[in-house]
Amino acid sequence: MTVKTKKKEDKRIGLFVCHCGVNIAGVVDVKKVAEALKDTPGVSMSTDYVYMCSDPGQQMIIDTIKEKHLDGIIVAACSPTLHEKTFQEAARLAGLNPYQIEIANIREQNSWVHSDKDKATKKAVKIVKSHVAKAIRNENLEPIKVDVKKRALVIGGGVSGLQAALDIADHGYEVILVEKNPSIGGKMIQLSETFPTLDCSQCILTPKMVEVSRHPRIKLLTYHEVDSVSGFIGNFKVRIKKKPRFVDEKLCNLCGECEKVCPQIVPDEFNMGLSFRKAIYMPFPQAIPGTYTLDEDHCLGLSPVRCGKCKDVCEPRAIDFDMKETIIEEEVGAIVVATGYDLYTMQALGEFGGEKYEDVVNGLEFERILSASGPTGGVVRRPSDGKVPKSVVFVQCCGSRDTEKHLPYCSKICCMYTAKHAMLYRHRVPDGQATVFYIDVRTGGKAFDEFYQRTVEEDKVLYIRGKVSKVFKEGDKLIVWGVDTLTGKKVEIEADMVVLAMAMVKTDGVQDLLKKLKISTDIHGFVAEAHPKLRPVESLNAGFFLAGCAHGPKDIPEAVSQASAAAAKVGDLFAQKELSHEPTVVPVNDELCSGCGICVTMCPYGARTLDPSKGVVDVNEILCEGCGACAAACPCGAAQQRNQTDDQIFSMLRAMLRE
Amino acid sequence: MKLHYYPGCTLKEKAVALDISTREAMKRLDVELVEPEGWTCCGAEYPLTEEKIVGLAAPIRVLRQVRDEGGEVLVTTCSFCFAVLKRANKALRDDPLKRKRINAFLRDDIQIDPLTKARTTDFEDYNGEVQVLHLLEYLRDRVGTPKIKSRLKRDLKGLAVAPYYGCRLLRPQEEMAFDEPDAPRVFEDFLEAVGCSAVDYAFKQECCGSYLSVSLPDAATEASYRVLRAAQMEGARAVTVTCPLCFYNMDSRQAAIKEKFLDFSGLPVLYFTQILAWALGVDREVLGLGEHAVPADSLFEEVPTTEVRT
Numbered sequence: 011m012t013v014k015t016k017k018k019e020d021k022r023i024g025l026f027v028c029h030c031g032v033n034i035a036g037v038v039d040v041k042k043v044a045e046a047l048k049d050t051p052g053v054s055m056s057t058d059y060v061y062m063c064s065d066p067g068q069q070m071i072i073d074t075i076k077e078k079h080l081d082g083i084i085v086a087a088c089s090p091t092l093h094e095k096t097f098q099e100a101a102r103l104a105g106l107n108p109y110q111i112e113i114a115n116i117r118e119q120n121s122w123v124h125s126d127k128d129k130a131t132k133k134a135v136k137i138v139k140s141h142v143a144k145a146i147r148n149e150n151l152e153p154i155k156v157d158v159k160k161r162a163l164v165i166g167g168g169v170s171g172l173q174a175a176l177d178i179a180d181h182g183y184e185v186i187l188v189e190k191n192p193s194i195g196g197k198m199i200q201l202s203e204t205f206p207t208l209d210c211s212q213c214i215l216t217p218k219m220v221e222v223s224r225h226p227r228i229k230l231l232t233y234h235e236v237d238s239v240s241g242f243i244g245n246f247k248v249r250i251k252k253k254p255r256f257v258d259e260k261l262c263n264l265c266g267e268c269e270k271v272c273p274q275i276v277p278d279e280f281n282m283g284l285s286f287r288k289a290i291y292m293p294f295p296q297a298i299p300g301t302y303t304l305d306e307d308h309c310l311g312l313s314p315v316r317c318g319k320c321k322d323v324c325e326p327r328a329i330d331f332d333m334k335e336t337i338i339e340e341e342v343g344a345i346v347v348a349t350g351y352d353l354y355t356m357q358a359l360g361e362f363g364g365e366k367y368e369d370v371v372n373g374l375e376f377e378r379i380l381s382a383s384g385p386t387g388g389v390v391r392r393p394s395d396g397k398v399p400k401s402v403v404f405v406q407c408c409g410s411r412d413t414e415k416h417l418p419y420c421s422k423i424c425c426m427y428t429a430k431h432a433m434l435y436r437h438r439v440p441d442g443q444a445t446v447f448y449i450d451v452r453t454g455g456k457a458f459d460e461f462y463q464r465t466v467e468e469d470k471v472l473y474i475r476g477k478v479s480k481v482f483k484e485g486d487k488l489i490v491w492g493v494d495t496l497t498g499k500k501v502e503i504e505a506d507m508v509v510l511a512m513a514m515v516k517t518d519g520v521q522d523l524l525k526k527l528k529i530s531t532d533i534h535g536f537v538a539e540a541h542p543k544l545r546p547v548e549s550l551n552a553g554f555f556l557a558g559c560a561h562g563p564k565d566i567p568e569a570v571s572q573a574s575a576a577a578a579k580v581g582d583l584f585a586q587k588e589l590s591h592e593p594t595v596v597p598v599n600d601e602l603c604s605g606c607g608i609c610v611t612m613c614p615y616g617a618r619t620l621d622p623s624k625g626v627v628d629v630n631e632i633l634c635e636g637c638g639a640c641a642a643a644c645p646c647g648a649a650q651q652r653n654q655t656d657d658q659i660f661s662m663l664r665a666m667l668r669e
Numbered sequence: 670m671k672l673h674y675y676p677g678c679t680l681k682e683k684a685v686a687l688d689i690s691t692r693e694a695m696k697r698l699d700v701e702l703v704e705p706e707g708w709t710c711c712g713a714e715y716p717l718t719e720e721k722i723v724g725l726a727a728p729i730r731v732l733r734q735v736r737d738e739g740g741e742v743l744v745t746t747c748s749f750c751f752a753v754l755k756r757a758n759k760a761l762r763d764d765p766l767k768r769k770r771i772n773a774f775l776r777d778d779i780q781i782d783p784l785t786k787a788r789t790t791d792f793e794d795y796n797g798e799v800q801v802l803h804l805l806e807y808l809r810d811r812v813g814t815p816k817i818k819s820r821l822k823r824d825l826k827g828l829a830v831a832p833y834y835g836c837r838l839l840r841p842q843e844e845m846a847f848d849e850p851d852a853p854r855v856f857e858d859f860l861e862a863v864g865c866s867a868v869d870y871a872f873k874q875e876c877c878g879s880y881l882s883v884s885l886p887d888a889a890t891e892a893s894y895r896v897l898r899a900a901q902m903e904g905a906r907a908v909t910v911t912c913p914l915c916f917y918n919m920d921s922r923q924a925a926i927k928e929k930f931l932d933f934s935g936l937p938v939l940y941f942t943q944i945l946a947w948a949l950g951v952d953r954e955v956l957g958l959g960e961h962a963v964p965a966d967s968l969f970e971e972v973p974t975t976e977v978r979t
């Protein structure tokens with residue numbers, strides 16, 4: 011939005027050149043810069059100061075604006091990403107429209123990259139001059155205001171999603187929690203005991219699950235998936251797909267008769283395929299919601315003609331073969347992405363035999379083998395023949411920290427869960443030998459190193475520093491070849507079982523969801539944060555927040571903290587009466603627009619649409635992030651970014667290239 | 670069709686069976702093998718162990734000769750020769766400085782024809798024009814399984830054979846670049862094409878002991894034993910190799926192996942080309958079976974020929 015601004019000929023611009031200690035002044039002659047600009051048309055005063063961003067620096071700017079009746083100012087200092095807001099605020103306090111502030115970057119783009127003082131000073135003068143040309147053409151702008159819908163959508167019902175949903179609901183806002191699986195709980199519900207305290211994972215998670223299901227402000231949608239999202243921060247419209255469960259949750263009384271008669275046997279996902287379930291099943295006893303689900307892919311045919319046994323025995327008549335996929339629509343103001351992680355496939359590491367040998371398992375499979383609710387009732391037995399393994403080799407960094415063939419990053423939690431696995435194995439099989447191959451043992455975390463020391467010292471787990479090259483079978487033994495890099499010797503270990511600490515990777519298929527949400531990811535497909543240090547729980551795309559392993563490998567404490575932080579951020583957003591959006595967007599000049607639609611394809615935010623009735627492009631200013639891609643592409647000059655018009659850019663170029 | 674073929678020194682001395690079976694087999698696939706005029710030793714392992722230019726001169730000289738004779742492809746069977754030729758060729762293609770220096774070195778070459786005493790000088794710079802292929806790769810990519818199958822004269826009845834890659838054939842992957850070293854297929858596919866069944870076992874890419882045969886014979890004995898035993902445990906009736914050194918370690922050492930490892934009962938070792946030649950109808954007498962320390966004759970029993978299969 012623009013408001014009345016003075017004509018450019020009449021403008022009075024002030025110039026403030028910052029020394030930034032020696033960061034700038036060590037290379038650029040700041041006094042000379044201020045002096046050189048003094049008589050440039052439009053500039054009515056210029057000065058320099060040691061730290062413009064300091065309190066006295068800002069006060070100087072405020073006082074000068076008032077005293078000299080300035081219509082705009084240029085601060086020649088560091089990158090605008092750092093202090094633009096600071097100086098806009100100073101301007102506001104002095105009664106000047108904040109969009110009359112220009113930051114001329116003479117640090118990152120000048121003093122930090124040059125050493126020749128003369129040339130750097132000349133360059134600084136040019137940079138500042140170009141900003142004068144822009145500043146006299148700047149218009150007064152007002153932020154765009156928009157309402158906020160105070161309901162949140164949380165996607166993913168793992169521990170992160172549960173925590174985020176609970177916190178937001180406890181702040182007093184409504185939450186819709188969408189989970190694609192039949193039950194909430196995520197990976198944590200599959201874990202046996204958790205490091206570093208060895209508390210039973212189910213025992214600490216199920217209370218949270220119950221709380222979520224009972225919370226008056228949480229609408230729990232399991233076996234649902236997000237179908238599409240439109241709109242913008244504060245005002246999203248979400249279509250959610252309800253997958254048919256073929257069992258009415260409200261009628262099902264969990265008698266289990268259906269399961270008994272179902273003839274279809276399917277590998278059980280909850281037990282990582284180590285046991286079997288029926289096509290009509292309850293994922294695990296504490297599943298929430300407590301209901302059976304009929305798995306369409308494995309049912310003989312959803313019809314009494316083909317089978318229908320389950321329906322025949324269902325006393326409360328909860329089974330309905332005619333259930334169809336339906337779509338529900340919801341409006342929300344913020345979206346939390348908590349879609350978790352998956353493990354790198356064992357196929358990718360063929361030399362370890364994970365695909366070939368039943369007794370080579372990944373970490374989650376071993377969690378199920380350790381778990382009291384698992385397929386072996388907590389007795390450690392190997393999958394191939396049910397024998398208790400007397401020698402288990404644990405291999406860390408399977409796929410992690412391998413820049414050449416696999417993933418360059420550290421999966422962060424495997425050192426800890428491997429220590430836990432080895433320790434729990436030694437507790438259950440006291441005469442068993444546990445051997446761990448590691449590159450480094452990373453135990454940064456509260457009480458983590460003590461836990462690892464216990465594994466080594468009390469539980470006598472043998473740690474070998476080195477990598478494994480190959481696992482193969484000889485008779486009924488697995489032979490593990492590796493190297494001990496401390497002695498430089500090759501090692502060969504006979505094992506009954508091998509546990510691979512597979513890397514954590516993005517959730518399978520999550521890219522489709524993220525494409526619908528139009529939010530950015532890092533190169534590994536994890537959701538990207540807005541700033542790696544200062545905005546770790548927000549997406550770069552306004553209105554989206556991230557929690558847990560969707561953002562990268564994490565343990566439970568960290569996932570939970572991030573979920574609470576994301577919930578707090580959602581609270582911040584909902585605490586505002588209305589939202590302001592930067593006004594430096596790119597509207598369309600209807601008279602110039604030819605309706606070619608090039609800008610529509612350029613826009614990464616979906617802010618532009620072609621209005622077929624008017625034959626021109628329509629802009630949703632709230633969605634526009636002011637990147638300028640459309641303005642650069644528009645062949646007619648109809649797309650002009652506010653305070654960054656073609657006229658301004660060309661006059662900046664002219665000012666810079668004049669000499 | 671003529672094809673440049675580099676036998677390498679060993680094939681003229683200790684591994685004649687590999688040489689003749691290769692020639693005979695290829696004849697039956699309509700390929701006449703020609704050796705580059707005046708070829709020398711490739712340098713065996715040495716050119717790859719040092720960063721010196723001079724070691725690369727020998728293999729590059731061979732490749733230059735192939736190019737000067739109009740050849741675009743050079744095939745070889747010995748894994749060591751293959752590794753040296755292919756890697757020297759790649760080093761020269763990828764590194765302009767090496768290219769310049771090797772060519773500068775080779776510019777002084779004088780070749781004297783032993784008969785006419787005619788001198789050749791002024792060789793043109795070699796810039797990596799020739800493509801080096803292993804015979805397995807050539808059979809896979811240029812001859813193709815359908816053609817091999819159409820020429821088969823004997824039915825090997827799914828003879829269980831363990832392919833042995835050894836260390837040189839596939840690694841380093843970026844340089845050899847013709848199969849996936851951790852899950853290779855080329856040898857297995859070859860065996861299946863000629864009517865054998867390929868035995869899967871854990872030691873197909875492990876080392877046979879290589880040159881330790883000379884300095885630490887015991888180590889080589891043990892290394893070879895483990896390969897043979899693993900193959901036998903998976904039901905192999907023979908192990909097949911591409912490399913004369915692997916052959917030597919696994920075949921000639923078997924007496925020593927049996928002495929040291931009492932559980933081992935012996936397993937014939939074959940060159941892959943012997944199997945190919947036999948399947949294509951070459952006579953048993955020509956296969957060089959007399960070179961074997963472990964008799965392999967029983968694997969080549971004449972059975973009534975089933976006529977050309979399709």
Ligand SMILES: Cc1cc2nc3c(=O)[nH]c(=O)nc-3n(C[C@H](O)[C@H](O)[C@H](O)COP(=O)(O)OP(=O)(O)OC[C@H]3O[C@@H](n4cnc5c(N)ncnc54)[C@H](O)[C@@H]3O)c2cc1C
Binds near residue numbers: 190377560
């Ligand atoms: C072997 C192993 C052992 C471990 N042991 C420990 C331990 O002892 N202590 C510890 O602190 N940490 C441990 N961890 C780490 C722990 O599992 C994670 O920190 C935790 O599960 C992360 O929770 P999350 O909610 O972020 O992700 P997840 O648990 O993966 O939950 C994500 C949820 O989102 C759902 N979802 C995914 N995509 C969609 C979609 N498109 N739409 C809707 N829903 C979707 C999933 O179905 C799932 O329910 C271990 C990890 C492994 C692999």
